[in-house]
Amino acid sequence: MSVTDELLRTAEERASDHARTDLGAAPRRKVAIVTCMDPRIDPAALLGLAPGDVHVLRNAGGVVTDDTIRSLAISQRKLGTEEVVLIHHTDCELHALDDDSFRDEIRRETGIKPSWSAEAFADIDADVRQSIARIEANPFLLDRGLVRGFVLDVGTGRLREIV
Secondary structure, eight states: OHHHHHHHHHHHHHHTTTOOOOOSSSSSTOEEEEEEEEEEEEEHHHHHHOOOSSEEEGGGGGGOOHHHHHHHHHHTTTOOOOEEEEEEEOTTBBTOOOOOHHHHHHHHSOOOOOOOOOOOOHHHHHHHEEEEEEEHHHHOOOOOOOOEEEEEEETTTEEEEOO
């Protein structure tokens, strides 16, 4: 049995205990969180969130890509979010990754060079500031949005705000 099969079996078992709620697509707390896909980051546990509280957007590095902007625009314009919280973290695999080498490796293996960048970084604080700047400068996002950025120390579980 594959891991996916195990997950599906668990989901089926839990479906009978699933309480129907009046949760809609709009988050109750009017917040969108952009964070890394790293499994050590559990935004709900970290911030004490319940289902329906916030939108959580995840990708490698918590990078503010065009697709992140697309999701944030929908979250703000159609679903009412007013704040954006960025959570990057220590010990990230994108720290010190060489973008060019990674793209060349993929090109060698597939024959196609990716059109995207992995968005590796050397300075995590500067990376958070860059993400904040990308959001604040984007014309598709609403000006009413408050954007704050943090670094999660995966060793201590503490958040440090980047100003």
